[in-house]
Amino acid sequence: MSDTHARTVAFSRDTMLPPVPPPVRETGAVRWLRENLLGGPLNVALTVLSLVAIWWALSGFLPWAWRGIWDASSLTECRARRDELYGPGVPAACWAIIAERWPQLVFGFYPQSGYWRPPVALAVFLVAVMPVLFPSLPRRMLWLLPPAPFVIYWLLWGGSLWGPATVAAGFALGWGVWLLARRGGAGAGLALAAGVAAAALWWWWIAGPLAGTLARGVPLALQPVLSKDMGGFTLSFVIGLSAIVLSLPLGVLLALARRSEMPIISTVAVVYIEIIRGVPLIVWLFTAQLLLNYFLPRGTNFDLMLRVIIMVTLFAAAYLAEVIRGGLAALPKGQFEAADALGLGYWQSMRLVVLPQALKISIPGIVNTFIGLFKDTTLVAFIGMFDPIGLTGSIRATTAWNGIYWEPYVFIAIVFFVVCYAMSRYSIWLERRLEREHRPAT
Structure with missing residues (x-):
């Protein structure tokens, strides 16, 4: 090192320092608060106004919801229990209506004996679409997707299983005819027309009588629901x-x-x-x-x-x-x-x-x-x-x-x-x- 450089530079490091964590105010919740809520006078003012508005909205709602009445069979009984527990006129939610009428809110006028069917139908739908929504799942699960609509229809509307099954067979027949036509060298339009024609003929001539015969021989049916x-x-x-x-x-x-x-x-x-x-x-x-x-x-x-x-x-x-x-x-x-x-x-x-x-x-x-x-x-x-x-x-x-x-x-x-x-x-x-x-x- 020259004499001139030695006189102008007090210290020169020749090794690297180990990495150290950033200051606390530059990481985690402190950084998020500073950047998003307290990043300047305008942000501070808006944050204070937002907190006041949230407090004004929740200060009335949360006590009302927390003092809820869950055990009552009518609004009159709910108010009587409220007066007994908290005093006359105290705001309190009457959640008893949810506890008593939730089956109606969820299922409508669906037969009570069939309350299990809509949740099972929803589960079938979710399982069938999982491979589409999450590609990391095994691709073999995609085979669950084609039959899912027919199973869901049968679960929700009931009746004989063979009706949806024969309709599904028509789609399978149309797809098979289309595939064979394409492998035989037919054009895309001709193959599609052949597949549609085969499915239509199946549904028109065969599906109904076949479903009736199978229903009489193997009666797999659920209670019909309109x-x-x-x-x-x-x-x-x-x-x-x-x-x-x-x-x-x-x-x-x-x-x-x-x-x-x-x-x-x-x-x-x-x-x-x-x-x-x-x-x-x-x-x-x-x-x-x-x-x-x-x-x-x-x-x-x-x-x-x-x-x-x-x-x-x-x-x-x-x-x-x-x-x-x-x-x-x-x-x-x-x-x-x-x-x-x-x-x-x-x-x-x-x-x-x-x-x-x-x-x-x-x-x-x-x-x-x-x-x-x-x-x-x-x-x-x-x-x-x-x-x-x-x-x-x-x-x-x-x-x-x-x-x-x-x-x-x-x-x-x-x-x-x-x-x-x-x-x-x-x-x-x-x-x-x-x-x-x-x-x-x-």
């Missing part, structure tokens, strides 16, 4: 989950149709999407309830729940189409050109290259549409179906519970919040997982 007997959260889950499952593939097809270079297909998709999105869902529900009967043949019995599921599915598909179209528009043009350079056909490029990336981009919008769709199932109360909101009105109109107000609505809000929050958290988990999987190596 759609009008379903209500409460069972009704909301049936309509919501059916529409969610059916609207996503339809929304993908509509998004691709709207971006199609064929004018007729593109125009039809645009007209459909704009008409559906331009009219409130409640109007379409009234259409499903009233106007649709005028366009059906005389004497046709078209189940109201099926009509509602179809209408809600078509409504949600229009919104999903726009969400997915935004994801397609966000992809760089090079992705489409790369698929063409690989020699992939249109459907191959969409399935293998374009749609996986577009759906990843669209995850927040898709889940947001699903959450809104599930909450919109409460609108069926306006067309005479007994969802939780409709049943609450019926319960409150009885002599025993006439005058109660907040308690059933709080219970319904909690259940909807739990379901919607679960969907939101899954969306966040899926986004983070896909981000880690596609993060470039450094």
Whole structure:
């Protein structure tokens, strides 16, 4: 070292110091509070105002909810027990209405002997979709998905097992004919037509008589349940989950149709999407309830729940189409050109290259549409179906519970919040997982 450098530098370290943890105020809860709640005068003021508002809201609600009465058979008895425990006029929730009427809020007018069937049907649905929602599960579990809708239908509506089984056999026959036609060198359109024709002939000529014969020989049946007997959260889950499952593939097809270079297909998709999105869902529900009967043949019995599921599915598909179209528009043009350079056909490029990336981009919008769709199932109360909101009105109109107000609505809000929050958290988990999987190596 030169003399000049020795005179200007007091000390020069020639070894590395071991790493040390950051200061306490730069990590953990202290850092989060400083950055999110106390990061400047404006944030401090907003934090104080928020705490005051939260305290004002909860200071009345929490004591009211905590002093709840769970053991009573009427509102009058509930108030008498409140006066006995806490004194006259003290605010106290009457949770006894939930304790007494929760089967009705959950199952509607479903037969009491069959209360086990809707939960089992929900469990079958969740097990069937698990391999789709969580790709880490064994892919062999995907074989549980095709039979699940028919098992769920049999559990919910009952009747003979052989009816749904023969309908499922028609789908299997159509798929087998399509597969054989493709292996025989037939074009995609011809193979699809052959599969559809085989399934239609099976359902028209064979399924009914075969189901009747099997039902007489091996009577596997559950007590039949009419759609009008379903209500409460069972009704909301049936309509919501059916529409969610059916609207996503339809929304993908509509998004691709709207971006199609064929004018007729593109125009039809645009007209459909704009008409559906331009009219409130409640109007379409009234259409499903009233106007649709005028366009059906005389004497046709078209189940109201099926009509509602179809209408809600078509409504949600229009919104999903726009969400997915935004994801397609966000992809760089090079992705489409790369698929063409690989020699992939249109459907191959969409399935293998374009749609996986577009759906990843669209995850927040898709889940947001699903959450809104599930909450919109409460609108069926306006067309005479007994969802939780409709049943609450019926319960409150009885002599025993006439005058109660907040308690059933709080219970319904909690259940909807739990379901919607679960969907939101899954969306966040899926986004983070896909981000880690596609993060470039450094």
